[in-house]
Amino acid sequence: MREANISLRIRKFNISNLDRTMKKIYLILGAFLFTLTAMAQKQMSLEDAVLGRYSYLYPRQISQLQWRNNQSLVYLQTDTIWETGVADQQSHALLTTTDLSKIAQGQQIDFAHIGAFRFHTEDEIIFNNGNQISFFNLNSKQFTGKLETPQDGEASDLSPQARAVAYVKGQNLFIQKDGQDIQVTHETQPGVVCGRYVHRREFGIEKGTFWSPSGKYLAFYRKDESMVKDYPLVDFMTRQAEATPVKYPMAGMTSHQVTIGIYNVEEGTTSYLKTAGPDDHYLTNLSWGPDEKYIYLAELNRDQNQMQLNQYLVAEGKKVKTILEESRSTYVEPQHSLVFSKTNNDQFYYWTRNDGWFHLYLYNTQGELIRQLTKGNWEVTEFYGTDANEKYAYIQATKESPLDRHIYRVNLKNGEMTKLDDQAGTHKANFSPSFNYMTDNWSACANPGQTDLRKTNGKLLRTLSKADNTLADYQLGENKIVNLKAADDSTELYGRMILPTNFDPNKKYPAIVYVYGGPHAQLVNNTWHNDANWWFYYMASKGYLMFTVDSRGSANRGQAFEEVIHRQLGVEETKDQMKGIDYLKSLPYVDQNRIGVHGWSFGGFMTLNLMLRQPETFKVGVAGGPVVDWEMYEVMYGERYMDRPQENPDGYSECNMVNHVSTLQGKLMLIHGVQDDTVVMQHSMKFLRACIQQNKQVDFFAYPTHPHNVRGRDRLHLMDKISQYFFDYL
Known part of the structure; x- marks a missing residue:
């Protein structure tokens, strides 16, 4: 017995040692395979980030999907218009470019390709090719007319x-x-x-x-x-x-x-x-x-x-x-025109922020409120219409989360709401003429996009299209949503953080804040990659942590959330952005001495606010097309948020970045389009003049042929210029 026990102990000892050895081997092998996989994956290039974003890296689905009638859908693929039924999963060719070109030639209509089209009725298609609009009847297989505007018609x-x-x-x-x-x-x-x-x-x-x-x-x-x-x-x-x-x-x-x-x-x-x-x-x-x-x-x-x-x-x-x-x-x-009732010409649907949130109301033409149809601390972001009998209205809304958009059916008598989709993300609907069916085109952080066919009670019938993950072969930094409190310590804010590629929590990384912060824009959404710009991934591949916060003043959070900026643009937004900075500084892997900021337009204005109001925090800034002085911005937008200069002189003075030039410490570059008719070049010129007068060194670059935004292939030059500025100084 004693010998047997000794033998057993020896065997146990050997097996235990073997386990530890195997674990080490597995760990080494796993690390090796991970390294090989990372090496095999592509790094995001600047060309990919700028030129590929909306071309070869754009997730494609079937094109021009639309309803022909209540039972069938059509779409364009490989120069052919295809039709598929609600009940029938098979598709059949309806029209081809070759067929249409032959028919057009016999009727003296210039028709080289299908291009943009839409169904006017279930048997009539309208083709729009440049300055020519042509009408085609599916029954007779003939073009029934054309309209041709002059080349200089607009x-x-x-x-x-x-x-x-x-x-x-x-x-x-x-x-x-x-x-x-x-x-x-x-x-x-x-x-x-x-x-x-x-x-x-x-x-x-x-x-x-x-x-x-x-x-x-x-x-x-x-x-x-x-x-x-x-x-x-x-x-x-x-x-x-x-x-x-x-x-x-x-x-x-x-x-x-x-x-x-x-x-x-x-x-x-x-x-x-x-x-x-x-x-x-x-x-x-x-x-x-x-x-x-x-x-x-x-x-x-x-x-x-x-x-x-x-x-x-x-x-x-x-x-x-x-x-x-x-x-x-x-x-x-x-912001929204009236939509009249289908059953009563004296009633209309009115979409407004009358109670502080965008909601739907039903009025009659005598001005009497019949009822408020939606209500709550969330916004209706799209009104699709009603069914023929007006039992239900169909909307898109932020009811679940400001990050998401879902499709809802609203009972017009009692206001009861039914969510018609079943996945977190951003959903957009297109309804059949009878509102019995809908296509649900949606994406989410991990979903590049898909289109589902549903009944309007929410029942999923099938998936019509699903986009490929065009970034599957790329090594990307981790992209995640963060939750913050605004400067009022109660309002919830949402941010997006992209960690550097091959992230090591034991290292210190520089961080770049990409900012907008103004009305009518929301940068953080539950869409593919949380609505990130591919340039962020490019910078992450170069070792930068990329960070964005939608501060108070930005879109889709209600009137009170937006109007906190009234008469003091940049002030409260800066305070909220600094709450994001507090979060970054709490992370052990963020180098607090290497924080930069970049934005364009209102974001350029916010870049100046952050650089000048918080000079000890930001080492490098790049302000594109920045508003410097709101007295020099256009009437409609400027006076809405700031009132007239003669009514709000203190506010205009406080929000004028020229008045804060003396605090500049870090490296700052301004970029402006010479043909900018939105934020005119005068903004940058006055800022530069003030810097010269106060002996503050700044950098400046102009794009001679571009208006407010630099587009086309020149944008590659722009983003290279911005990137290099951070490489050199951050």
């Missing part, structure tokens, strides 16, 4: 119902219909233009023409900028530099004046709405009534704190009544 706007297209040439508005070009306006006075967007695309304005539902009328903006001083821009690329002035009304200065014309296509006559009030008010969110008898217009005073929704008679241009009003001590910002 801002085209099609009415399929009228078989007409509006376009702008020079100062004037034209319509092409029945093979004829009709000149709608005949302006010759310099500074006047018709049919283009107004108010510098604020208030949700994206275009300048608005067809009535039947196409009988065309409403349009007439913009008179003759009273606005020319702002000098210079084209340096000509033999002799040439002036290319623009109209740029700055905060507190004279603004342009806008009126709204209505062209009767059948009669060939034009009348104008008789809007009242000061000439420099804002006319926004134009909506046609379903019977085309009335036009509805959101009219905002120049101070942007009082809005009236007014009803006008189309025939006379006369104001009928004010339907509702909104006013706030800060600002009112109407």
